[in-house]
Amino acid sequence: MxxxxxxxxxxxxxxxxxxxxxxxxNVKRLPPIILSKASEPLEFLELFLSSDVLETLVKNTVMYAASKNYKLEVGNEKMLVFISILYISGYVPVPRRRIFWEGRPDTKNGLVSNSMRRNRFEDIFRYTPVSEDMSVDESIIPYFGRNGCKQFIRGKPIRFGYKAWVLAQPFGSAENANRITKLEKINFxxxxxxxxxxxxxxxxxxxxxxxxxxxxxxxxxxxxxxxxxxxxxxxxxxxxxxxxxxxxxxxxxxxxx
Incomplete structure (x- = not known):
C-alpha cells in the first residue's frame, strides 16, 4: 500500500x-468510550480495528491479488475472522498453521476450523500486503523507578525502562516532512x-x-x-x-x- x-x-x-x-x-477530541465490563469483546476490538481499517485492508488485499492475476473475494466480515485467527495463533502457538485444521483431536482447533476454511485463510494470508511496507521494531522508554514491567537490556544506550513496539518505515526512519504535514492537517x-x-x-x-x-x-x-x-x-x-x-x-x- x-x-x-x-x-x-x-x-x-x-x-x-x-x-x-x-x-x-485546537485538537479534535475522540468520542468518549462508553464501554463497560458488560460489553462484548468485539466492541473493545472495534475501538482499535474500525470499519474504515477493515475496508482499507479488504480493498488493498483484493487489489494486490488482482495484480498477481488472482481473483479474490473477501469482505469486512471475513477479514475480521482472518485477523481473529491471527490473534489466536499468537497465544496458541503451533509448529504449522495448518495444524488448526487437521482432523486429529489433539491438534484440531474447532473455533478456527469452523470459522474459515484453511484454503481461504491461506489465500487471504498470501495476498494481504500490509507487511511489505512496514517495519516493527523495539523502543525503550527510560524509567528508573520500581515497576514489574521495567526491563533491563544489557548493551543498549537506554538500559532500564519499558519496552514498546513501534511501527516505522523499512528504511529505518519513521519521521519525515510528509508525515508531519499529515499530522498538522488532522490537528495533531x-x-x-x-x-x-x-x-x-x-x-x-x-x-x-x-x-x-x-x-x-x-x-x-x-x-x-x-x-x-x-x-x-x-x-x-x-x-x-x-x-x-x-x-x-x-x-x-x-x-x-
Missing part, C-alpha cells in the same frame, strides 16, 4: 513557527529527529559545514503553508528536527551539569 505524496513542492523560508510554542492547538502535534535526506529539499545548512562551527550554532527554515519548521543545531553532534508544534524560540543558554 503506497501512499501518494501529500505535497508536490514546498516553499521553505528562513525563520520560525509563528504560533506560541506553549499554546494549545508532531516533533522528531529526522535524517537529512528526509527533509524534502529544505535549504538548511549542511551538516558537514555545521560540524565545524561552535557548539550551540543552529539554523532553521519554516514551511508557512503547512506550518512545519526544520531546525538543525550543533550539539555533541549535529541534530536535525522537524516539528509543527515547537520552534526555536525561546533561545537560551543551557545550564552546566
Amino acid at each position: 503506497k501512499n501518494s505524496k501529500l505535497i508536490k513542492k514546498r516553499h521553505w523560508t528562513k525563520g520560525d513557527l509563528q504560533k506560541n510554542p506553549g499554546s494549545q492547538t 502535534s508532531g516533533t522528531g529527529t529526522v535524517r537529512d535526506n528526509r527533509i524534502d529539499k529544505c535549504p538548511i545548512e549542511d551538516s558537514v559545514i555545521m560540524k565545524k562551527k561552535p557548539r550551540g550554532t543552529f539554523d532553521s527554515f519554516v514551511d508557512r503553508e503547512n506550518n512545519i519548521v526544520c531546525v538543525k543545531w550543533r550539539d555533541n553532534s549535529v541534530v536535525t528536527v522537524l516539528s509543527n508544534k515547537y520552534g526555536i524560540a525561546p533561545v537560551r543558554k543551557a545550564a552546566s551539569p
